[in-house]
Amino acid sequence: xxxxxxxxxxxxxxxxxDKEEGERIEALKASSQQPLPDPDRWxxxxxxxxxxxxxxxxxxxxxxxSSLWPVVCFPACCAFEFITTAASRFxxxxxxxxxxxxxxxxxxxxxTAGTLTWKMAPQVRRIYDQMAEPKWVIAMGACAxxxxxxxxxxxxxxxxxxxxxxxxxVPGCPPRPEALLYGIRLMQDKIAKRSIITED
Amino acid sequence: xxxxxxxxxxxARLEERFPGSVVESGQDSxxxxxxxxxxxxxxxxxxxxxxxxxxxAITGVDYYDYFxxxxxxxxxxxxxxxxxxxxxxxxxxxxxxxxxxLWQGADFQEREIYDLMGxxxxxxxxxxxxxxxxxxxxxxLRKDYxxx
Numbered sequence: 138x139x140x141x142x143x144x145x146x147x148x149x150x151x152x153x154x155d156k157e158e159g160e161r162i163e164a165l166k167a168s169s170q171q172p173l174p175d176p177d178r179w180x181x182x183x184x185x186x187x188x189x190x191x192x193x194x195x196x197x198x199x200x201x202x203s204s205l206w207p208v209v210c211f212p213a214c215c216a217f218e219f220i221t222t223a224a225s226r227f228x229x230x231x232x233x234x235x236x237x238x239x240x241x242x243x244x245x246x247x248x249t250a251g252t253l254t255w256k257m258a259p260q261v262r263r264i265y266d267q268m269a270e271p272k273w274v275i276a277m278g279a280c281a282x283x284x285x286x287x288x289x290x291x292x293x294x295x296x297x298x299x300x301x302x303x304x305x306x307v308p309g310c311p312p313r314p315e316a317l318l319y320g321i322r323l324m325q326d327k328i329a330k331r332s333i334i335t336e337d
Numbered sequence: 338x339x340x341x342x343x344x345x346x347x348x349a350r351l352e353e354r355f356p357g358s359v360v361e362s363g364q365d366s367x368x369x370x371x372x373x374x375x376x377x378x379x380x381x382x383x384x385x386x387x388x389x390x391x392x393x394a395i396t397g398v399d400y401y402d403y404f405x406x407x408x409x410x411x412x413x414x415x416x417x418x419x420x421x422x423x424x425x426x427x428x429x430x431x432x433x434x435x436x437x438x439l440w441q442g443a444d445f446q447e448r449e450i451y452d453l454m455g456x457x458x459x460x461x462x463x464x465x466x467x468x469x470x471x472x473x474x475x476x477x478l479r480k481d482y483x484x485x
Contacts, residue, residue, distance in 0.1 A: 152465070159471030256470050291477045292469060 161259050165300065169258070172298040177327070194331070201245070201271065202328040204233040205321070208244035210264060213251025215278040215311040222314040232321055241267040246324070247301070248317075252280040252287055253294040265301045273328070275320055276303045279310040286310075340417040341365065347419060350384070351377055366407075366420040374423045375434040375460075381410060381419070382439050388412050389419060392440035397450040399480045404431050404456050425456060428479075435461040453478035 211219060223229050223237065238244040241264045253261060265274070276297050279285035284295035297303055304327060307320035344367035348359045351369070358373035369377045381389045389410035396407040408421040425431040435458035437443045447458040448467040455476035458464055466473065475482055 155465065155471040159473070162470045163472050256468075291475075291482075 162255055165259050165262065166255050169294070169299040172296060173300075173302045175298070176302045176304060198329045198331055201331075202325040205246040205273070205324070206236050206238050206244045207234060207246045207248045208238050208241045208264065208268060210247050210261060211250045212253055212257060212261075213280065215250035215281070218309075218311040218314055218317065219248060219250045219277065222317050227314040227318060229318065229321065232318075232325070234321070241265070242269060244268055245272050247272070247274045248277050249274060249281045249297045249301075249303075250277045250311075252285065253297060253300075254292045255294055256292070258294050258300050261297075262300045271331075273304045273324060274301055275305045275307060275317075275324055277307045277309075277317060277320070278312055279308060282306050282308060338416075339411065342417050342419045344420070347381070347387070350387075351380065354380055354384075360424075366422055368422045368424065371423045371425055371433050374421075375436065378408070378421070378436050378439055381421070386415070387419075388414050390414060392436070392442045393418070395443060395446040395450065397454040397456055397478070399454060399478070401480060402426070404454060406433055406450065406456065408436070428481075430457060431455065432457040432459055434459050435464075437461055452476075455479065 221227060223235070229235065234246075241247075245268065247265060247268065249261070265272070274297065276282050280287060280293070281297050281303075284290070284293050287293035288295045294300065305320050305324045307316055309316050312320070343364055344362040345364070348362035348367050351359050351367075355373050355376055358369055358377050360368045360370055362368065381387055389412045391411040391413050393409040393411050394407075395409075398405040398407065403424045403426045405422055405424050408423075409418065410421060411418045423433055425433050433456060435443065435447055437447065437458075438460065444461075444463070445467060447461055448464060450456050451458060451461075451464055452466045452468050453476055465471070469477075
């Protein structure tokens with residue numbers, strides 16, 4: 138169905154904005170039909186890892202994993218489990234993560250807590266792109282892993298790995314705070330194995 | 338407690354004012370002709386003793402043979418409510434008159450019904466998709482919508 142153009146209401150045309158937004162979403166959807174590979178290729182590269190610089194790696198990785206700052210990316214209900222994890226009872230500041238940044242420029246970990254729709258996907262991709270390297274992603278909950286119960290929906294992204302590379306998957310609907318803490322520990326173990334000579 | 342008015346009593350008043358506007362009426366709802374929906378809604382909003390000044394919700398229903406749009410009206414002044422329905426036939430380009438000029442709250446709800454069920458509301462000031470993005474094909478809340 139054709140939609141009539143409304144002229145002269147605003148200085149810009151919101152019809153034009155809608156059109157551009159729709160094109161952006163369609164383009165992202167078309168280019169995200171397959172999941173991105175998980176960034177763990179370097180985990181197997183034992184030989185290259187042991188050549189040199191191990192102590193530099195150890196210090197660097199210790200510093201990186203000990204103060205992961207998560208960025209706010211909470212589109213749905215898993216956010217409440219994350220909030221519980223951050224609050225006093227479970228207290229992720231024990232892992233150096235008490236500062237949850239509102240700005241992706243100051244963060245190096247994205248905990249994707251919730252269902253993602255295609256309409257929101259370009260914005261999440263943009264937040265990820267704005268984070269400074271090195272950066273990691275924890276997919277929290279069934280929706281973040283595979284789309285969950287909405288996996289076959291017309292509007293839901295079937296897993297964050299379609300648009301951003303995911304390092305650790307935390308299953309659950311939603312995951313208990315203990316599960317998220319375990320996922321964070323796995324994330325830290327993974328960072329500990331990283332070597333600067335194998336970084337892309 | 339809000340009193341739910343009987344559709345039959347209101348139908349008698351509507352018939353008196355606009356003959357032939359009511360298709361059927363029952364205990365809990367009243368079905369008006371789509372051509373006279375706008376006039377009937379205006380009457381229900383302003384008629385003394387009725388004064389439905391608040392539109393609680395609009396719902397679209399797909400019955401395969403036709404689409405039905407359900408208007409839940411409430412009068413804050415008299416503390417009573419009424420359910421009005423209208424039907425539109427044909428899956429190609431179903432249309433109904435818009436009630437945005439009577440109740441501002443209809444704006445987003447009519448856009449949502451247009452977005453998800455593809456019912457066109459004639460006279461809506463800004464009828465375009467609201468939940469899904471521009472360029473999405475199909476109307477996903479229709480019963481015959483299949484994406485795979």
